[in-house]
Amino acid sequence: MLQGELPYDEAEADILLTCGNTDGFSKVIGALGTRGDTMLVEEFSYTIAVMMTAPFGIGTVPIKLDAYGMLAEGKGGLRDVLENWDEIKMGRSPHFMYTVTVGQNPTGATLRKQRRQEIYDLCDMFDIIIIEDTPYWNLQYTEASHDIQSGKEVKYPFLAALEKGYLTNDTSGRVIRLDTFSKTIAPGCRLGWITTQKKVIEGVLIAATESSTQQPSGFVQAMVSELLCRSWGMDGWVTWLESLRDVYEERMKLMAGILGHGREIVNVSSSSDFEMVTKTKFYTFYPPDGGMFIWVHILITSHPAYAEFLERGNSKADMMEKLWSWGAITQMSLPSPGGIFAGHECCKEKADEYLRFCFAAIELDEVKSATERWVQGIHEFWELEAGEIEKIGEEEVVGGRKGKLEIGFSSLHL
Numbered sequence: 001m002l003q004g005e006l007p008y009d010e011a012e013a014d015i016l017l018t019c020g021n022t023d024g025f026s027k028v029i030g031a032l033g034t035r036g037d038t039m040l041v042e043e044f045s046y047t048i049a050v051m052m053t054a055p056f057g058i059g060t061v062p063i064k065l066d067a068y069g070m071l072a073e074g075k076g077g078l079r080d081v082l083e084n085w086d087e088i089k090m091g092r093s094p095h096f097m098y099t100v101t102v103g104q105n106p107t108g109a110t111l112r113k114q115r116r117q118e119i120y121d122l123c124d125m126f127d128i129i130i131i132e133d134t135p136y137w138n139l140q141y142t143e144a145s146h147d148i149q150s151g152k153e154v155k156y157p158f159l160a161a162l163e164k165g166y167l168t169n170d171t172s173g174r175v176i177r178l179d180t181f182s183k184t185i186a187p188g189c190r191l192g193w194i195t196t197q198k199k200v201i202e203g204v205l206i207a208a209t210e211s212s213t214q215q216p217s218g219f220v221q222a223m224v225s226e227l228l229c230r231s232w233g234m235d236g237w238v239t240w241l242e243s244l245r246d247v248y249e250e251r252m253k254l255m256a257g258i259l260g261h262g263r264e265i266v267n268v269s270s271s272s273d274f275e276m277v278t279k280t281k282f283y284t285f286y287p288p289d290g291g292m293f294i295w296v297h298i299l300i301t302s303h304p305a306y307a308e309f310l311e312r313g314n315s316k317a318d319m320m321e322k323l324w325s326w327g328a329i330t331q332m333s334l335p336s337p338g339g340i341f342a343g344h345e346c347c348k349e350k351a352d353e354y355l356r357f358c359f360a361a362i363e364l365d366e367v368k369s370a371t372e373r374w375v376q377g378i379h380e381f382w383e384l385e386a387g388e389i390e391k392i393g394e395e396e397v398v399g400g401r402k403g404k405l406e407i408g409f410s411s412l413h414l
């Protein structure tokens with residue numbers, strides 16, 4: 001297995017082709033979930049996966065995250081949630097989890113070995129099935145993932161250095177891993193695969209496929225297999241994955257550098273007796289350890305007009321929406337609003353304080369100019385008064401800029 005060794009006999013594992021990870025996830029929850037179930041998710045999670053649970057009558061239960069992914073321990077971590085589950089108040093205890101372990105969407109976090117084992121052990125103890133969605137597996141930016149040692153015993157040093165997924169911990173056969181060609185060949189090829197125990201594939205997932213999409217397009221399968229098996233071969237494929245990582249990493253570093261530079265400004269005011277230096281901090285973020293996104297926490301409550309904006313009957317979410325609109329109208333830069341990544345309604349208020357920036361979809365020079373424009377925009381936004389902020393998105397002139405916002409959230413890259 002290219003993604004690491006299985007702890008059980010490989011003959012017991014199998015793969016099933018899907019039309020990408022969204023399709024794979026839908027088949028898995030369709031097969032495993034029952035109306036009234038709850039699914040464990042990261043508190044900020046992939047919007048589409050969270051949205052997809054509702055039609056199945058399945059709720060979500062958020063688990064806290066930090067810069068390294070889902071928390072195993074501590075308040076709001078997995079152990080805390082599972083040990084304090086109250087079936088009377090909260091319904092049936094969860095029996096499956098959806099998690100994005102590498103380059104998490106939206107936070108960019110990558111789960112490390114030790115915490116992965118801790119979470120796996122908890123899942124084992126509470127009998128939780130792990131649905132691991134890994135579209136960004138080869139896009140890892142940690143130091144360890146660059147620690148490539150070529151040696152005779154490792155065929156692909158690039159792959160060997162990457163952080164592994166839950167399948168490598170799977171001593172009790174509870175992991176269902178979703179992979180896709182969407183991020184490595186093209187989203188439009190709609191081709192991916194599920195790796196899990198043969199019994200799960202034969203028992204439920206083949207039926208879920210036969211009764212819905214059937215096999216993914218044979219035409220696409222032929223093209224991808226021609227590319228991987230004959231044209232490039234496995235060596236060419238791995239070289240391609242490594243160069244993709246390098247391209248995206250360069251874009252990430254450029255964006256993170258510009259965001260880092262613009263996150264605060266130093267103000268110096270002087271009188272005849274003294275000089276006063278103050279700092280205005282606009283946002284914070286961690287450079288991501290993988291994936292395609294930077295998750296930026298806007299310090300919106302420290303905006304000088306925040307209190308007055310609220311006194312005028314607006315909310316924090318309104319102010320974040322105005323900031324988002326300001327960036328779109330005056331700077332033509334369009335991060336995704338954080339609220340859409342809430343793993344559950346109860347995380348929405350916290351998620352609303354974030355914006356998610358995608359550095360993967362545009363070339364290096366555009367990453368530079370779009371990020372610089374957005375930074376310039378937030379500095380200007382901090383100078384606006386409450387009344388001016390209220391007018392953003394209307395036809396009136398605000399701070400010398402005019403424009404009505406016509407871009408909907410549906411145009412965002414999720």
Ligand SMILES: Cc1ncc(COP(=O)(O)O)c(C=O)c1O
Nearest residue numbers: 020021022046100105180182414
């Ligand atoms: C975490 C996650 N899962 C799945 C997908 C979509 O994958 P696919 O195109 O294979 O359905 C995305 C795309 O943005 C994603 O971020």
